[in-house]
Amino acid sequence: MERREIAALLAYIGRLDPRTIRTDQGEARDQLDQWHELLGDDNDDVPMTTRHGWDARIAARQHIRTSPYQILPADIARPWESYRRNRLARHSDPTPSVDPDDQAAWTAELIGTRRAVAAGTAQPAQARAITTGRHAVNQKLEARLREIGSCIPPAARAALAPYRPSRAAREAAVAQGLPDALSVRCAWCLAQPGEPCRRRKIGPDGSARGTAPCSTHPSRLDLATAQQAEQVQQPAVA
Structure with a gap:
Protein backbone atom coordinates (compact mmCIF):
# COMPACT_ATOMS: atom_id res chain seq x y z
CA MET A 1 0.00 0.00 0.00
CA ARG A 90 -5.01 -23.75 -6.06
CA HIS A 91 -2.63 -22.81 -8.87
CA SER A 92 -1.17 -25.42 -11.22
CA ASP A 93 1.54 -23.95 -13.42
CA PRO A 94 0.29 -23.74 -17.01
CA THR A 95 2.76 -24.51 -19.77
CA PRO A 96 4.62 -21.29 -20.65
CA SER A 97 4.08 -19.92 -24.13
CA VAL A 98 7.79 -19.31 -24.78
CA ASP A 99 10.27 -21.66 -26.43
CA PRO A 100 11.03 -24.48 -23.91
CA ASP A 101 14.66 -24.48 -25.06
CA ASP A 102 15.00 -20.93 -23.71
CA GLN A 103 15.39 -21.87 -20.06
CA ALA A 104 15.66 -18.30 -18.80
CA ALA A 105 12.48 -17.14 -20.53
CA TRP A 106 10.66 -20.33 -19.49
CA THR A 107 11.56 -19.82 -15.82
CA ALA A 108 10.81 -16.09 -15.96
CA GLU A 109 7.30 -16.72 -17.29
CA LEU A 110 6.60 -19.35 -14.62
CA ILE A 111 7.77 -17.02 -11.86
CA GLY A 112 5.87 -14.08 -13.31
CA THR A 113 2.65 -16.09 -13.45
CA ARG A 114 3.05 -17.27 -9.87
CA ARG A 115 3.70 -13.74 -8.63
CA ALA A 116 0.64 -12.43 -10.47
CA VAL A 117 -1.51 -15.17 -8.92
CA ALA A 118 -0.11 -14.53 -5.43
CA ALA A 119 -0.58 -10.77 -5.79
CA GLY A 120 -4.22 -11.22 -6.78
CA THR A 121 -3.84 -9.72 -10.26
CA ALA A 122 -4.45 -13.06 -12.04
CA GLN A 123 -6.67 -16.02 -11.30
CA PRO A 124 -5.11 -19.39 -10.35
CA ALA A 125 -4.78 -21.75 -13.31
CA GLN A 126 -6.35 -25.01 -12.18
CA ALA A 127 -5.68 -28.36 -13.82
CA ARG A 128 -8.54 -29.58 -15.95
CA ALA A 129 -10.48 -32.35 -14.26
CA ILE A 130 -11.09 -35.70 -15.90
CA THR A 131 -14.79 -35.91 -16.66
CA THR A 132 -16.92 -38.95 -17.32
CA GLY A 133 -20.38 -39.71 -18.59
CA ARG A 134 -22.31 -39.01 -21.75
CA HIS A 135 -22.73 -35.31 -21.01
CA ALA A 136 -18.94 -34.86 -20.94
CA VAL A 137 -18.45 -36.24 -24.46
CA ASN A 138 -17.48 -33.60 -26.99
CA GLN A 139 -20.34 -33.22 -29.44
CA LYS A 140 -18.02 -32.77 -32.42
CA LEU A 141 -16.13 -35.95 -31.50
CA GLU A 142 -19.40 -37.87 -31.12
CA ALA A 143 -20.55 -36.72 -34.58
CA ARG A 144 -17.20 -37.68 -36.09
CA LEU A 145 -17.38 -41.18 -34.57
CA ARG A 146 -20.89 -41.65 -35.99
CA GLU A 147 -19.60 -40.56 -39.39
CA ILE A 148 -16.63 -42.94 -39.60
CA GLY A 149 -18.05 -45.68 -37.35
CA SER A 150 -14.83 -46.15 -35.41
CA CYS A 151 -12.10 -44.21 -33.65
CA ILE A 152 -9.66 -45.73 -36.19
CA PRO A 153 -10.13 -44.19 -39.67
CA PRO A 154 -10.59 -46.69 -42.54
CA ALA A 155 -7.26 -45.73 -44.13
CA ALA A 156 -5.38 -46.38 -40.89
CA ARG A 157 -7.25 -49.66 -40.37
CA ALA A 158 -6.24 -50.83 -43.87
CA ALA A 159 -2.62 -49.88 -43.23
CA LEU A 160 -2.61 -51.88 -39.98
CA ALA A 161 -4.22 -54.99 -41.49
CA PRO A 162 -0.90 -56.72 -42.52
CA TYR A 163 0.38 -56.41 -38.95
CA ARG A 164 -2.70 -57.92 -37.29
CA PRO A 165 -4.11 -60.51 -39.71
CA SER A 166 -6.41 -62.18 -37.19
CA ARG A 167 -8.20 -58.95 -36.35
CA ALA A 168 -8.35 -57.98 -40.04
CA ALA A 169 -9.97 -61.32 -40.89
CA ARG A 170 -12.45 -60.89 -38.05
CA GLU A 171 -13.38 -57.35 -39.19
CA ALA A 172 -13.78 -58.55 -42.78
CA ALA A 173 -16.10 -61.34 -41.64
CA VAL A 174 -18.21 -58.90 -39.60
CA ALA A 175 -18.40 -56.55 -42.61
CA GLN A 176 -19.81 -59.45 -44.66
CA GLY A 177 -22.54 -60.05 -42.09
CA LEU A 178 -20.96 -63.13 -40.49
CA PRO A 179 -21.15 -63.56 -36.71
CA ASP A 180 -18.36 -62.20 -34.53
CA ALA A 181 -17.27 -65.06 -32.29
CA LEU A 182 -15.35 -62.72 -29.97
CA SER A 183 -18.52 -60.77 -29.18
CA VAL A 184 -19.62 -63.48 -26.71
CA ARG A 185 -18.03 -65.34 -23.83
CA CYS A 186 -16.56 -68.72 -24.66
CA ALA A 187 -18.25 -71.47 -22.64
CA TRP A 188 -15.32 -73.84 -23.24
CA CYS A 189 -12.23 -71.86 -22.18
CA LEU A 190 -14.13 -69.04 -20.41
CA ALA A 191 -12.49 -66.32 -22.56
CA GLN A 192 -14.28 -63.02 -22.01
CA PRO A 193 -15.85 -61.00 -24.89
CA GLY A 194 -13.14 -59.41 -26.99
CA GLU A 195 -10.49 -61.89 -25.84
CA PRO A 196 -9.28 -64.77 -28.08
CA CYS A 197 -9.87 -68.38 -27.09
CA ARG A 198 -7.07 -70.11 -25.22
CA ARG A 199 -5.94 -73.68 -24.68
CA ARG A 200 -4.42 -75.06 -21.54
CA LYS A 201 -0.78 -76.08 -21.33
CA ILE A 202 -0.56 -79.37 -19.45
CA GLY A 203 2.63 -80.35 -17.65
CA PRO A 204 4.14 -83.83 -17.46
CA ASP A 205 2.39 -84.40 -14.15
CA GLY A 206 -1.00 -83.63 -15.70
CA SER A 207 -1.48 -80.23 -14.03
CA ALA A 208 -2.21 -77.01 -15.93
CA ARG A 209 0.90 -74.88 -16.42
CA GLY A 210 -0.71 -71.98 -18.26
CA THR A 211 -2.69 -71.06 -21.33
CA ALA A 212 -1.88 -70.04 -24.89
CA PRO A 213 -3.99 -68.36 -27.61
CA CYS A 214 -5.64 -70.72 -30.03
CA SER A 215 -8.24 -70.73 -32.81
CA THR A 216 -11.82 -69.94 -31.83
CA HIS A 217 -13.64 -72.87 -30.26
CA PRO A 218 -16.61 -74.12 -32.36
CA SER A 219 -19.02 -73.76 -29.45
CA ARG A 220 -18.21 -70.08 -29.19
CA LEU A 221 -18.87 -69.54 -32.89
CA ASP A 222 -22.19 -71.42 -32.55
CA LEU A 223 -23.18 -69.19 -29.63
CA ALA A 224 -22.32 -66.01 -31.59
CA THR A 225 -24.34 -67.29 -34.58
CA ALA A 226 -27.36 -68.00 -32.39
CA GLN A 227 -27.09 -64.59 -30.74
CA GLN A 228 -26.89 -62.85 -34.13
CA ALA A 229 -29.94 -64.75 -35.38
CA GLU A 230 -31.86 -63.77 -32.24
CA GLN A 231 -30.97 -60.09 -32.71
CA VAL A 232 -32.16 -60.23 -36.33
CA GLN A 233 -35.48 -61.84 -35.34
CA GLN A 234 -36.29 -59.37 -32.55
CA PRO A 235 -36.83 -56.32 -34.85
CA ALA A 236 -38.94 -58.45 -37.19
CA VAL A 237 -41.17 -59.55 -34.34
CA ALA A 238 -41.48 -55.99 -33.07
Whole structure:
Protein backbone atom coordinates (compact mmCIF):
# COMPACT_ATOMS: atom_id res chain seq x y z
CA MET A 1 0.00 0.00 0.00
CA GLU A 2 1.09 3.53 -0.63
CA ARG A 3 1.15 6.07 2.20
CA ARG A 4 -2.10 7.68 1.06
CA GLU A 5 -3.80 4.24 0.99
CA ILE A 6 -2.56 3.47 4.49
CA ALA A 7 -3.79 6.85 5.66
CA ALA A 8 -7.20 6.06 4.19
CA LEU A 9 -7.16 2.62 5.87
CA LEU A 10 -6.28 4.16 9.25
CA ALA A 11 -9.09 6.68 8.84
CA TYR A 12 -11.50 3.82 8.09
CA ILE A 13 -10.27 1.85 11.12
CA GLY A 14 -10.63 4.96 13.29
CA ARG A 15 -14.31 5.21 12.43
CA LEU A 16 -14.83 1.59 13.55
CA ASP A 17 -12.51 1.66 16.58
CA PRO A 18 -11.86 5.13 18.04
CA ARG A 19 -9.03 3.71 20.17
CA THR A 20 -6.76 3.81 17.13
CA ILE A 21 -7.27 7.55 16.50
CA ARG A 22 -4.21 9.71 17.17
CA THR A 23 -5.11 13.33 17.85
CA ASP A 24 -1.54 14.53 18.20
CA GLN A 25 0.01 15.34 14.83
CA GLY A 26 3.35 13.77 15.75
CA GLU A 27 1.72 10.57 17.01
CA ALA A 28 -0.41 10.34 13.89
CA ARG A 29 2.68 10.73 11.71
CA ASP A 30 4.53 8.04 13.71
CA GLN A 31 1.56 5.70 13.41
CA LEU A 32 1.42 6.23 9.65
CA ASP A 33 5.19 5.62 9.36
CA GLN A 34 4.91 2.41 11.38
CA TRP A 35 2.06 0.99 9.28
CA HIS A 36 3.76 2.00 6.05
CA GLU A 37 7.00 0.32 7.16
CA LEU A 38 5.16 -2.95 7.81
CA LEU A 39 2.62 -2.94 4.99
CA GLY A 40 4.10 -0.53 2.48
CA ASP A 41 5.97 -0.42 -0.81
CA ASP A 42 8.36 -3.35 -1.15
CA ASN A 43 8.35 -6.92 -2.50
CA ASP A 44 6.04 -8.05 0.31
CA ASP A 45 3.63 -5.16 -0.17
CA VAL A 46 0.12 -5.74 1.19
CA PRO A 47 -2.26 -4.14 -1.31
CA MET A 48 -5.36 -2.22 -0.38
CA THR A 49 -7.49 -4.25 -2.78
CA THR A 50 -7.06 -6.72 -5.64
CA ARG A 51 -9.29 -7.63 -8.54
CA HIS A 52 -9.89 -11.11 -7.12
CA GLY A 53 -11.32 -10.96 -3.63
CA TRP A 54 -8.81 -9.21 -1.35
CA ASP A 55 -9.72 -6.01 0.50
CA ALA A 56 -7.70 -4.77 3.48
CA ARG A 57 -10.77 -2.98 4.86
CA ILE A 58 -12.63 -6.30 5.08
CA ALA A 59 -9.72 -7.82 7.02
CA ALA A 60 -9.69 -4.82 9.38
CA ARG A 61 -13.45 -4.94 9.91
CA GLN A 62 -13.31 -8.69 10.60
CA HIS A 63 -10.64 -8.20 13.26
CA ILE A 64 -12.47 -5.34 14.95
CA ARG A 65 -15.71 -7.32 14.91
CA THR A 66 -14.25 -10.51 16.42
CA SER A 67 -11.33 -9.38 18.62
CA PRO A 68 -11.36 -7.21 21.76
CA TYR A 69 -7.76 -6.15 21.10
CA GLN A 70 -6.73 -3.04 19.26
CA ILE A 71 -5.80 -3.74 15.64
CA LEU A 72 -2.15 -3.94 14.60
CA PRO A 73 -0.49 -4.10 11.15
CA ALA A 74 0.00 -7.85 11.70
CA ASP A 75 -3.78 -8.26 11.80
CA ILE A 76 -3.85 -7.11 8.18
CA ALA A 77 -0.67 -8.91 7.07
CA ARG A 78 -1.71 -12.33 8.39
CA PRO A 79 -4.96 -12.54 6.38
CA TRP A 80 -3.04 -11.34 3.33
CA GLU A 81 -0.48 -14.15 3.69
CA SER A 82 -3.30 -16.66 4.07
CA TYR A 83 -4.91 -15.25 0.92
CA ARG A 84 -1.63 -15.66 -0.99
CA ARG A 85 -1.06 -19.22 0.23
CA ASN A 86 -4.59 -20.25 -0.66
CA ARG A 87 -4.29 -18.91 -4.19
CA LEU A 88 -0.91 -20.55 -4.81
CA ALA A 89 -2.23 -23.85 -3.44
CA ARG A 90 -5.01 -23.75 -6.06
CA HIS A 91 -2.63 -22.81 -8.87
CA SER A 92 -1.17 -25.42 -11.22
CA ASP A 93 1.54 -23.95 -13.42
CA PRO A 94 0.29 -23.74 -17.01
CA THR A 95 2.76 -24.51 -19.77
CA PRO A 96 4.62 -21.29 -20.65
CA SER A 97 4.08 -19.92 -24.13
CA VAL A 98 7.79 -19.31 -24.78
CA ASP A 99 10.27 -21.66 -26.43
CA PRO A 100 11.03 -24.48 -23.91
CA ASP A 101 14.66 -24.48 -25.06
CA ASP A 102 15.00 -20.93 -23.71
CA GLN A 103 15.39 -21.87 -20.06
CA ALA A 104 15.66 -18.30 -18.80
CA ALA A 105 12.48 -17.14 -20.53
CA TRP A 106 10.66 -20.33 -19.49
CA THR A 107 11.56 -19.82 -15.82
CA ALA A 108 10.81 -16.09 -15.96
CA GLU A 109 7.30 -16.72 -17.29
CA LEU A 110 6.60 -19.35 -14.62
CA ILE A 111 7.77 -17.02 -11.86
CA GLY A 112 5.87 -14.08 -13.31
CA THR A 113 2.65 -16.09 -13.45
CA ARG A 114 3.05 -17.27 -9.87
CA ARG A 115 3.70 -13.74 -8.63
CA ALA A 116 0.64 -12.43 -10.47
CA VAL A 117 -1.51 -15.17 -8.92
CA ALA A 118 -0.11 -14.53 -5.43
CA ALA A 119 -0.58 -10.77 -5.79
CA GLY A 120 -4.22 -11.22 -6.78
CA THR A 121 -3.84 -9.72 -10.26
CA ALA A 122 -4.45 -13.06 -12.04
CA GLN A 123 -6.67 -16.02 -11.30
CA PRO A 124 -5.11 -19.39 -10.35
CA ALA A 125 -4.78 -21.75 -13.31
CA GLN A 126 -6.35 -25.01 -12.18
CA ALA A 127 -5.68 -28.36 -13.82
CA ARG A 128 -8.54 -29.58 -15.95
CA ALA A 129 -10.48 -32.35 -14.26
CA ILE A 130 -11.09 -35.70 -15.90
CA THR A 131 -14.79 -35.91 -16.66
CA THR A 132 -16.92 -38.95 -17.32
CA GLY A 133 -20.38 -39.71 -18.59
CA ARG A 134 -22.31 -39.01 -21.75
CA HIS A 135 -22.73 -35.31 -21.01
CA ALA A 136 -18.94 -34.86 -20.94
CA VAL A 137 -18.45 -36.24 -24.46
CA ASN A 138 -17.48 -33.60 -26.99
CA GLN A 139 -20.34 -33.22 -29.44
CA LYS A 140 -18.02 -32.77 -32.42
CA LEU A 141 -16.13 -35.95 -31.50
CA GLU A 142 -19.40 -37.87 -31.12
CA ALA A 143 -20.55 -36.72 -34.58
CA ARG A 144 -17.20 -37.68 -36.09
CA LEU A 145 -17.38 -41.18 -34.57
CA ARG A 146 -20.89 -41.65 -35.99
CA GLU A 147 -19.60 -40.56 -39.39
CA ILE A 148 -16.63 -42.94 -39.60
CA GLY A 149 -18.05 -45.68 -37.35
CA SER A 150 -14.83 -46.15 -35.41
CA CYS A 151 -12.10 -44.21 -33.65
CA ILE A 152 -9.66 -45.73 -36.19
CA PRO A 153 -10.13 -44.19 -39.67
CA PRO A 154 -10.59 -46.69 -42.54
CA ALA A 155 -7.26 -45.73 -44.13
CA ALA A 156 -5.38 -46.38 -40.89
CA ARG A 157 -7.25 -49.66 -40.37
CA ALA A 158 -6.24 -50.83 -43.87
CA ALA A 159 -2.62 -49.88 -43.23
CA LEU A 160 -2.61 -51.88 -39.98
CA ALA A 161 -4.22 -54.99 -41.49
CA PRO A 162 -0.90 -56.72 -42.52
CA TYR A 163 0.38 -56.41 -38.95
CA ARG A 164 -2.70 -57.92 -37.29
CA PRO A 165 -4.11 -60.51 -39.71
CA SER A 166 -6.41 -62.18 -37.19
CA ARG A 167 -8.20 -58.95 -36.35
CA ALA A 168 -8.35 -57.98 -40.04
CA ALA A 169 -9.97 -61.32 -40.89
CA ARG A 170 -12.45 -60.89 -38.05
CA GLU A 171 -13.38 -57.35 -39.19
CA ALA A 172 -13.78 -58.55 -42.78
CA ALA A 173 -16.10 -61.34 -41.64
CA VAL A 174 -18.21 -58.90 -39.60
CA ALA A 175 -18.40 -56.55 -42.61
CA GLN A 176 -19.81 -59.45 -44.66
CA GLY A 177 -22.54 -60.05 -42.09
CA LEU A 178 -20.96 -63.13 -40.49
CA PRO A 179 -21.15 -63.56 -36.71
CA ASP A 180 -18.36 -62.20 -34.53
CA ALA A 181 -17.27 -65.06 -32.29
CA LEU A 182 -15.35 -62.72 -29.97
CA SER A 183 -18.52 -60.77 -29.18
CA VAL A 184 -19.62 -63.48 -26.71
CA ARG A 185 -18.03 -65.34 -23.83
CA CYS A 186 -16.56 -68.72 -24.66
CA ALA A 187 -18.25 -71.47 -22.64
CA TRP A 188 -15.32 -73.84 -23.24
CA CYS A 189 -12.23 -71.86 -22.18
CA LEU A 190 -14.13 -69.04 -20.41
CA ALA A 191 -12.49 -66.32 -22.56
CA GLN A 192 -14.28 -63.02 -22.01
CA PRO A 193 -15.85 -61.00 -24.89
CA GLY A 194 -13.14 -59.41 -26.99
CA GLU A 195 -10.49 -61.89 -25.84
CA PRO A 196 -9.28 -64.77 -28.08
CA CYS A 197 -9.87 -68.38 -27.09
CA ARG A 198 -7.07 -70.11 -25.22
CA ARG A 199 -5.94 -73.68 -24.68
CA ARG A 200 -4.42 -75.06 -21.54
CA LYS A 201 -0.78 -76.08 -21.33
CA ILE A 202 -0.56 -79.37 -19.45
CA GLY A 203 2.63 -80.35 -17.65
CA PRO A 204 4.14 -83.83 -17.46
CA ASP A 205 2.39 -84.40 -14.15
CA GLY A 206 -1.00 -83.63 -15.70
CA SER A 207 -1.48 -80.23 -14.03
CA ALA A 208 -2.21 -77.01 -15.93
CA ARG A 209 0.90 -74.88 -16.42
CA GLY A 210 -0.71 -71.98 -18.26
CA THR A 211 -2.69 -71.06 -21.33
CA ALA A 212 -1.88 -70.04 -24.89
CA PRO A 213 -3.99 -68.36 -27.61
CA CYS A 214 -5.64 -70.72 -30.03
CA SER A 215 -8.24 -70.73 -32.81
CA THR A 216 -11.82 -69.94 -31.83
CA HIS A 217 -13.64 -72.87 -30.26
CA PRO A 218 -16.61 -74.12 -32.36
CA SER A 219 -19.02 -73.76 -29.45
CA ARG A 220 -18.21 -70.08 -29.19
CA LEU A 221 -18.87 -69.54 -32.89
CA ASP A 222 -22.19 -71.42 -32.55
CA LEU A 223 -23.18 -69.19 -29.63
CA ALA A 224 -22.32 -66.01 -31.59
CA THR A 225 -24.34 -67.29 -34.58
CA ALA A 226 -27.36 -68.00 -32.39
CA GLN A 227 -27.09 -64.59 -30.74
CA GLN A 228 -26.89 -62.85 -34.13
CA ALA A 229 -29.94 -64.75 -35.38
CA GLU A 230 -31.86 -63.77 -32.24
CA GLN A 231 -30.97 -60.09 -32.71
CA VAL A 232 -32.16 -60.23 -36.33
CA GLN A 233 -35.48 -61.84 -35.34
CA GLN A 234 -36.29 -59.37 -32.55
CA PRO A 235 -36.83 -56.32 -34.85
CA ALA A 236 -38.94 -58.45 -37.19
CA VAL A 237 -41.17 -59.55 -34.34
CA ALA A 238 -41.48 -55.99 -33.07
